[in-house]
Amino acid sequence: MGTDGASSSGESAVDQLMDWAIVLGERARRRSAPNPWVGCVLVRDGMIVGEGASEAPGGPHAETAALAAAGDRARGATAVVTLEPCVHQGRTGPCAEALVDAGVERVVVALEDPDSRVSGRGFARLAEAGIEVVTEVGADEVARSLAPYLHHRRTGRSACLAKIATSVDGRAAAADGSSKWITGPGARADAHELRADSQAIVVGAGTALADQPRLTVRAEVTPAPIRPPVRVLVDGRGRVPATGPLFETRDAPTMVLTSDTAAPRVVDAWIAAGAKVEVLPAAPGGVALDAVLATLGSLGVLQAMVEGGPTLLGALLGAGLVDRMIVYVAPTVLGDRALPAVSGWSPPTLADAERFELRGVSTLGADVRLEYEVSR
Numbered sequence: 001m002g003t004d005g006a007s008s009s010g011e012s013a014v015d016q017l018m019d020w021a022i023v024l025g026e027r028a029r030r031r032s033a034p035n036p037w038v039g040c041v042l043v044r045d046g047m048i049v050g051e052g053a054s055e056a057p058g059g060p061h062a063e064t065a066a067l068a069a070a071g072d073r074a075r076g077a078t079a080v081v082t083l084e085p086c087v088h089q090g091r092t093g094p095c096a097e098a099l100v101d102a103g104v105e106r107v108v109v110a111l112e113d114p115d116s117r118v119s120g121r122g123f124a125r126l127a128e129a130g131i132e133v134v135t136e137v138g139a140d141e142v143a144r145s146l147a148p149y150l151h152h153r154r155t156g157r158s159a160c161l162a163k164i165a166t167s168v169d170g171r172a173a174a175a176d177g178s179s180k181w182i183t184g185p186g187a188r189a190d191a192h193e194l195r196a197d198s199q200a201i202v203v204g205a206g207t208a209l210a211d212q213p214r215l216t217v218r219a220e221v222t223p224a225p226i227r228p229p230v231r232v233l234v235d236g237r238g239r240v241p242a243t244g245p246l247f248e249t250r251d252a253p254t255m256v257l258t259s260d261t262a263a264p265r266v267v268d269a270w271i272a273a274g275a276k277v278e279v280l281p282a283a284p285g286g287v288a289l290d291a292v293l294a295t296l297g298s299l300g301v302l303q304a305m306v307e308g309g310p311t312l313l314g315a316l317l318g319a320g321l322v323d324r325m326i327v328y329v330a331p332t333v334l335g336d337r338a339l340p341a342v343s344g345w346s347p348p349t350l351a352d353a354e355r356f357e358l359r360g361v362s363t364l365g366a367d368v369r370l371e372y373e374v375s376r
Helices: 008-027 062-074 095-102 121-128 139-145 147-155 185-197 205-211 264-272 289-298 310-318
Strands: 039-044 047-053 078-083 106-111 132-135 159-166 171-173 200-204 230-234 254-258 276-279 303-308 324-329 356-364 367-374
Touching (some): 008 039, 039 062, 121 132, 147 159, 159 310, 185 303, 264 276
Parallel strands (some): 159 303, 159 324
Antiparallel strands (some): 039 047
């Protein structure tokens, strides 16, 4: 199996093709979960002859879509694909076998698929058929693009994206509890894009009670996800009544993750309102948060976006369960009587504090958007 390009010019051309495959995959992001958003480009004699991206579960994978577009021109072509072709029979046939049958001569792949049904077997099948396999082209970029999928397949848990909107001095609400709106319309619109990229939107009981959130994706988000993200309420003690926008299940499905300390009458009311309820192990202050992410992972949620509140965010950070953070900083100062963006937990020393890697800084109107990834 090869891992090196033939020349600097060849590497440049392949890198450009991989960049385009990543773009194709990203365009499929909101329709493909719980499958990965994969892109594939077929090139022969220096010309793109076919391209494709993952469709919704049950539809074509990127490789088969690209092969269908190429037809007979796939024979002798090079396939540039963001993730290792699958080799198992699911709702669709194995992509590695489709590439073999089409007569592709070379396959360039960014990453091995950590799914236990694949995990190198796709590469082995291609090599067995005499196809040259080149790996780790654009690996870092694809790893960032597919981070929620890769995390899910490696751990069984949903990747945790924490969204925080804060003042310059780290406050999420004014002293009277008012928080609508700290940030401007650009930041709020961007947060809806994050919702659309996620399969679940999570809030704690305090935020549900204080804000009465709807947790839906704006209609104007483009492309819209093929199904609305499930709205998840984490309420270990049964504090939130089964009323309000969160329980209007015509808008989007609602799930409540609770513990056996919640009163049965409250649980029955949640169920009667149309919510799905899961009882998880209890933990100090509520529900075991690793069980929250494991439960969502078992339901095919690749990315769970946590919108608050401060106590839930603090608990997740304290447990080391946050994988990515988007922080919107508004140009205002709320003072020491205002409510913090994160509460209920703090590291005992600076050396114990979790470190995140800054991935991006941008402005959205008057607000600043900071993107962090965990550096474990």
